[in-house]
Amino acid sequence: xxxxxxxxxxxxxxxxxxxxxxxxxxxxxxxxxxxxxxxxxxxxxxxxxxxxxxxxxxxxxxxxxxxxxxxxxxxxxxxxxxxxxxxxxxxxxxxxxxxxxxxxxxxxxxxxxxxxxxxxxxxxxxxxxxxxxxxxxxxxxxxxxxxxxxxxxxxxxxxxxxxxxxxxxxxxxxxxxxxxxxxxxxxxxxxxxxxxxxxxxxxxxxxxxxxxxxxxxxxxxxxxxxxxxxxxxxxxxxxxxxxxxxxxxxxxxxxxxxxxxxxxxxxxxxxxxxxxxxxxxxxxxxxxxxxxxxxxxxxxxxxxxxxxxxxxxxxxx
Amino acid sequence: xxxxxxxxxxxxxxxxxxxxxxxxxxxxxxxxxxxxxxxxxxxxxxxxxxxxxxxxxxxxxxxxxxxxxxxxxxxxxxxxxxxxxxxxxxxxxxxxxxxxxxxxxxxxxxxxxxxxxxxxxxxxxxxxxxxxxxxxxxxxxxxxxxxxxxxxxxxxxxxxxxxxxxxxxxxxxxxxxxxxxxxxxxxxxxxxxxxxxxxxxxxxxxxxxxxxxxxxxxxxxxxxxxxxxxxxxxxxxxxxxxxxxxxxxxxxxxxxxxxxxxxxxxxxxxxxxxxxxxxxxxxxxxxxxxxxxxxxxxxxxxxxxxxxxxxxxxxxxxxxxxxxxxxxxxxxxxxxxxxxxxxxxxxxxxxxxxxxxxxxxxxxxxxxxxxxxxxxxxxxxxxxxxxxxxxxxxxxxxxxxxxxxxxxxxxxxxxxxxxxxxxxxxxxxxxxxxxxxxxxxxxxxxxxxxxxxxxxxxxxxxxxxxxxxxxxxxxxxxxxxxxxxxxxxxxxxxxxxxxxxxxxxxxxxxxxxxxxxxxxxxxxxxxxxxxxxxxxxxxxxxxxxxxxxxxxxxxxxxxxxxxxxxxxxxxxxxxxxxxxxxxxxxxxxxxxxxxxxxxxxxxxxxxxxxxxxxxxxxxxxxxxxxxxxxxxxxxxxx
Ligand SMILES: Cc1ncc(C[n+]2csc(CCOP(=O)(O)OP(=O)(O)O)c2C)c(N)n1
Ligand SMILES: [Mg+2]
Numbered sequence: 001x002x003x004x005x006x007x008x009x010x011x012x013x014x015x016x017x018x019x020x021x022x023x024x025x026x027x028x029x030x031x032x033x034x035x036x037x038x039x040x041x042x043x044x045x046x047x048x049x050x051x052x053x054x055x056x057x058x059x060x061x062x063x064x065x066x067x068x069x070x071x072x073x074x075x076x077x078x079x080x081x082x083x084x085x086x087x088x089x090x091x092x093x094x095x096x097x098x099x100x101x102x103x104x105x106x107x108x109x110x111x112x113x114x115x116x117x118x119x120x121x122x123x124x125x126x127x128x129x130x131x132x133x134x135x136x137x138x139x140x141x142x143x144x145x146x147x148x149x150x151x152x153x154x155x156x157x158x159x160x161x162x163x164x165x166x167x168x169x170x171x172x173x174x175x176x177x178x179x180x181x182x183x184x185x186x187x188x189x190x191x192x193x194x195x196x197x198x199x200x201x202x203x204x205x206x207x208x209x210x211x212x213x214x215x216x217x218x219x220x221x222x223x224x225x226x227x228x229x230x231x232x233x234x235x236x237x238x239x240x241x242x243x244x245x246x247x248x249x250x251x252x253x254x255x256x257x258x259x260x261x262x263x264x265x266x267x268x269x270x271x272x273x274x275x276x277x278x279x280x281x282x283x284x285x286x287x288x289x290x291x292x293x294x295x296x297x298x299x300x301x302x303x304x305x306x307x308x309x310x311x312x313x314x315x316x317x
Numbered sequence: 318x319x320x321x322x323x324x325x326x327x328x329x330x331x332x333x334x335x336x337x338x339x340x341x342x343x344x345x346x347x348x349x350x351x352x353x354x355x356x357x358x359x360x361x362x363x364x365x366x367x368x369x370x371x372x373x374x375x376x377x378x379x380x381x382x383x384x385x386x387x388x389x390x391x392x393x394x395x396x397x398x399x400x401x402x403x404x405x406x407x408x409x410x411x412x413x414x415x416x417x418x419x420x421x422x423x424x425x426x427x428x429x430x431x432x433x434x435x436x437x438x439x440x441x442x443x444x445x446x447x448x449x450x451x452x453x454x455x456x457x458x459x460x461x462x463x464x465x466x467x468x469x470x471x472x473x474x475x476x477x478x479x480x481x482x483x484x485x486x487x488x489x490x491x492x493x494x495x496x497x498x499x500x501x502x503x504x505x506x507x508x509x510x511x512x513x514x515x516x517x518x519x520x521x522x523x524x525x526x527x528x529x530x531x532x533x534x535x536x537x538x539x540x541x542x543x544x545x546x547x548x549x550x551x552x553x554x555x556x557x558x559x560x561x562x563x564x565x566x567x568x569x570x571x572x573x574x575x576x577x578x579x580x581x582x583x584x585x586x587x588x589x590x591x592x593x594x595x596x597x598x599x600x601x602x603x604x605x606x607x608x609x610x611x612x613x614x615x616x617x618x619x620x621x622x623x624x625x626x627x628x629x630x631x632x633x634x635x636x637x638x639x640x641x642x643x644x645x646x647x648x649x650x651x652x653x654x655x656x657x658x659x660x661x662x663x664x665x666x667x668x669x670x671x672x673x674x675x676x677x678x679x680x681x682x683x684x685x686x687x688x689x690x691x692x693x694x695x696x697x698x699x700x701x702x703x704x705x706x707x708x709x710x711x712x713x714x715x716x717x718x719x720x721x722x723x724x725x726x727x728x729x730x731x732x733x734x735x736x737x738x739x740x741x742x743x744x745x746x747x748x749x750x751x752x753x754x755x756x757x758x759x760x761x762x763x764x765x766x767x768x769x770x771x772x773x774x775x776x777x778x779x780x781x782x783x784x785x786x787x788x789x790x791x792x793x794x795x796x797x798x799x800x801x802x803x804x805x806x807x808x809x810x811x812x813x814x815x816x817x818x819x820x821x822x823x824x825x826x827x828x829x830x831x832x833x834x835x836x837x838x839x840x841x842x843x844x845x846x847x848x849x850x851x852x853x854x855x856x857x858x859x860x861x862x863x864x865x866x867x868x869x870x871x872x873x874x875x876x877x878x879x880x881x882x883x884x885x886x887x888x889x890x891x892x893x894x895x896x897x898x899x900x901x902x903x904x905x906x907x908x909x910x911x912x913x914x915x916x917x918x919x920x921x922x923x924x925x926x927x928x929x930x931x932x933x934x935x936x937x938x939x940x941x942x943x944x945x946x947x948x949x950x951x952x953x954x955x
Binding site: 040041042044046056057063065066073075081084103105106277278286289290295299300302305311312314315316 | 344347348349350378512516551552555556557558559560561562566570573574575576578579581598599600601602603604607608609610611612614616617618620621624625626627628629630631632633634635636650651654714741744745747748750751752753754759763765780781782783784785786787788789790791792798799800
């Protein structure tokens, strides 16, 4: 159901620092939702914990603000129990790639049809600026007492290696560009992730808007860049190219779509292949489990049929 | 004289067919109207360690508490004889492999050094040669145990010749040798055994045939020589139909009846069999008609399991997970989120021996207080614990009802004993089962929805996808589910959550939450929870036979605790005549009852070896406690 006339912002005041990159991400999200005509009743914005994870409160749709790192895990249950819902997960780089990285990887393996938006500011914003998993070795952002001695994880490469079938990078200040990426990610069938570079104006004095200016370039500006797998035989080569591209950082930083594979079955498809009764139109969550009288659908007869192998008649002489 | 009860034990190396023995004999005896309870003890090991099944068959038609000594030990290997020689009743039977006669105790590499050392000391004290021959000779001479020696090698050779199977394949019929001998000695009829074998091997016709013939031949051979000395009297009663299943299976069946639509789990003993059972039934089809579909997800860890269960519950699906201690330890943060957000989830918690990995394949009741207090902050939760298979069945369904009616997490506390024990459970009364979904809304007016109205602790709960849209957060929230740290709001919301507990305490009948078994004028009282109920009720019967009139107070709901009822019962007893019985060290139920009622327990019977409480040791323990001992520690069982 398309939704006209919906205001996609709530009246909740965003308590992010003035100039925070998260504002751009919410702006891009709401614009994308508007253009896609997403129905707030059938869309769920899920998040973990962090500055970025406050996002659901600012969006006028179902919002589930969970615990640190577990947004994807909550979203997994939401989506599988009701595959009719459109599910979008927001979280910080610490949330998704630190404490929640097991779920991040698992979502790729499953290719569940949902969208993940990483607010990548290289720091733990809400806890006052410690290093996040995307801060590089040797870098010392404002709150660090000494330069970081842990290596950074590469979100794009990790997503591809995990099995995500739509992998992109955006920039929070390029709202229209990001909006397009979000639209594509939502429309993509399968696990989609957008790593959004997002200046933290308070704690990150390295990756500032100033830093990104002039370094960022769009992948799609290269007419030869084609990230889409159109035939299974292309998969290895497209993955190799995307991985290669994902290493580029420094003077030139690519944003845009790195990799898309629309050919892989989603997890919902895989369940349906095993159990054809599982489908979007009749989600398990909405099935009747009892009659009007409250009696379970599995009554005495059904019980005996389903579990015949466990039932023994007692013959007494 | 025919027996009213038969106790036997079959032991062997893990992986050598013990499970088969139980899966064949339990339905076989049940098909003749006998009550059956079969426990399996095993190490955290796949192949090679000593494992055994311990079975009680009762002509009462009811599954009765396990006890020692046993009238029959069936030994698949030498280790079983060394381990269980002392479990055999004087005049009982030992079925064993003559080929193992020469085996010496020191040769048993798989035996734990502790046990080996204890046995060496005991054997030398009693003058027993530390060999199978020596032990067997002692049993025969000093305990009048009848020896049923069979040459397993000769039997395997005959199978190779007769059926053209390989030697390795022939070895796999080891369990049927024991089944045959037990059949012969107990006079179980051929049809009943065939029924048991068919259950187990239905899909493999040839294996089934060989097994049937082998069992019949061994039974006949044993019967010829020994008669039917362990013949049971005909069943004296019981239901017309049994469900023969483990606790894991029973809970899975109940969840399916209860309308489960989502289960997530991470593999762990002794919980995962439940989830595997549900997954095998993910599509509920009867006569080609689809009645429902269940998503079962094996997650990357227990944090994911419970988190996704909460997500699914928000969509209206009846959702649960099954785990044991280590897994629950990982779930506690998310549990708090569900508690804070009025989310109906069910956690089926099979306790095993802790702390840490502890005794991963053994039972305990040491997580009562943990489950009650797990997660930071304060929030209401319901905790149910079942005393036997049938209770576990009803409680697994009721757990969903309570979760949805009172909009809070429900922990269904079980233990490894119930999880793995096969019981002949009477067919549950499904006509009496009701599904109650509280204020769950699957259709709601379009628009933003005030999910947490201040004046309504149990508010309507439109699910995700119902038309309305809702917000949830782990932060303290306002009526809309948005973050709110205002102190006045905090006062109200905090209290709002706890009001649900008051309502639950008011609405859930106390006589469901606890049950008093026994005469009004009992002169002592046992107090327990969970599977302690099984040996406790049987111990009371035995004690009554000795002139001791006791009662058992079974606590089925630990939160909210039925404190008025407990108080009124406990106050009628002299505290010296009240004995709490638990599978833990610190007396967790006692502490909880004291905390809630002020009643001070003075007498404890405790067991924490990970093995079940056996009727015989409980009977002795009660007598000791009544004659002055304050703390009796039980430890029987290998
Ligand atoms: C289990 C747990 N550990 C630690 C915290 C404290 N904590 C709150 S937010 C946060 C990090 C947030 O960083 P990130 O995910 O990158 O989000 P950002 O604030 O940068 O948007 C941490 C560690 C927590 N809430 N829960
Ligand atoms: Mg961050």
